[in-house]
Amino acid sequence: MKLKTALLALAVFATACSDSDDPTPTPDAGNPTDPDAGTPDAGTQDPLYALITQVPIAGGNTQSYLVTVDDIQEAKTVGIANALELSADAYIVAGYPGAGKLFVSSSSQPTMTPYTLNASGALVPEAALSFTGYGVRATNGYQSQHYFVSESKAYYFDHVNYKLVIWNPKDLSLIGSKDLTAQLKDGEFTFRYSQSLAVTAGNDVIIAGGWHASDVKTIPAKTALVIVDTQTDEVTVKTDTRCGWARDGVKHTDGKIYYATESLAAGAHFVSPTTAAKPCMIRFDPATGEFDNWFTTLDAFVSPGTDGDIASMLLPGAPGKGYVxxxxxAAAQVAFDAAVAGGRPFHGSHASTGGWWSLWEVTLGDAPTATAVVRDDLVPTNGRTIPQNPGEFLVLPEFVNDNAQTRFRIMSPQTGLGDAKTVVEGQVRGLLRIR
Structure with a gap:
């Protein structure tokens, strides 16, 4: 069954705290889609999705491909036989859903490269827009850092240069930028925006960020919210110094937004509990524009069956609920011990990306509760899940078969956890509904 015309869609990468990408591929104008996905008919308004997937190649490297698929709820496996080959650093697809256009970012160039869906259903690349004029070195990060207000206005949250770049995707022009260095730079700590979705409140778009040391073991108890008024482009930054790396936000039915420590910092706490505090949760009230006094550690209400297990992250669920x-x-300890014995590094990122993270449902509120989700189709996976785009559906990518494939799990904002049927070859680093 096909997704209706929902403003939904972008699911993305999910292994390390990395960056994104660039391409200038030559498309196969005859058939740019995967044979399993079917050839799109540009004359219909049936949904069409574009995704970037990274497939392992010789030498421990990966190759990126741009694939289109017309249904992400069918039980099928999508390959790369007729996909467009992109440069290896290309993995983020971004854009305004349903606009017939997508943009591919670059982890090595300060560019956004547009691809437009033509009358025959092919995605055709156009000249790239460069952000060099604003000091951007690469349009990298996560898909969440590319926020599209409309077809004619978008934001790029540049974590490296602490800037907000405002640009026009329709006519490929730069509008302006905001320098956030004074608010976001903190000594030698590395600042990163959330891999999860930005949250909206009225005219505001809110994206969270946190800091870590270069060893990825030290996480300061500090979280920032960068709040942009989409009408005026004015920026406000709010910080909290009780909870570190609380970058994953879910809005409650009362309008307040709950932010929880993401799995990188939870992994750092596992590796080095003296330099990374227990994962925690704080709350922001858009009505007052401030964090309130409410605070809890996640282990205060998440009670796993094994003592010492660590909770993290906060994913969207049904109204008033979420998932951690x-x-x-014990499984992580086995990997940690093996790394130590073999003289290999093991830090927060390693702990967060191992296949030992299960899913629990949380009821949000002043006194949260959590219950393990038990389903036959759920197994422990990578802890770095990246939900995408609130709308009729959400999409969560699940890396399966030893991370060789990506399965799309459909999430309903009404009922929460849904089915996962479509499987794509490689690790999908971006998904966008283009029609």
Whole structure:
């Protein structure tokens, strides 16, 4: 069954805290789609999705491909036989859903490269827009850092240069930028925006960020919210110094937004509990524009079956609810011990990306509760899940078969956890509804 015309769609990468990408591929104008996905008919308004997937190649490297698929709810496997080959650093697809256009970012160039759906259903690349004039070195990060207000206005949240770049995707022009260095730079700590969705409140778009040390073991107890008024482009930054790396936000039915420590910092706490505090949760009230006094550690209400297991992250669920990831500490300990014995590094990122994270449902509020989700189609997976685009559906990518494939799990904002049927070859680093 096909998704209706929902403003939904972008699911993305999910392994390390990395960056994004660039391309200038030559499309196969005859058939740019995967044979399993079917050839799109540009004359209809049936949904069409574009995705970037990274497939392992010789030498431990990966190759990126741009694939189109017309249904992400069918039980099928999508390959890359007729996909467009992109440069290896290309993995983020971004854009305004349903606009017939997408943009591919670059982890090596300060560019956004547009691809437009033509009358025959092919995605055709156009000249790239460069952000060099604003000091941007690469349009990298997560898909959440590319926020499209409309077809003619978008934001790029540049974590490296602490800037907000405002640009026009329709006529490929730069509008302006905001320098956030004074608010976001903190000594030698590395600042990163959330891999999860930005949250909206009225005219505001809110994206969270946090800091970590270069060893990815030290996480300061500090979280920032960058709030942009989409009508005026004015920026406000709010910080909290009780909870570190609380970058994953879910809006409650009362309008307040709950932010929880993401799995990278939870992994850092596992590796080095003296330099990374227990995962925690704080709350922001858009009505007052401030964090309130409410605070809790996640282990205060998440009670795993094994003592010492670590909870993290906060994913969208049904109204008033969300999901957290819970680490099987015993399984992670086996990997940690093996790394130490083999003289290999093991830090927060390693702990967060191992296949030992299960899913628990949380009821939000002043006194949260959590219950393990038990389903035959759920197994422990990578802890770095990246939900995408509130709308009729959400999409969560699940990396399966030893991370060789990506399965799309459909999430309903009404009922929460849904089915996962479509599987794509490689690790999908971006998904966008283009029609």
């Amino acid at each position: 990831r819970v680490m099987d500490k």
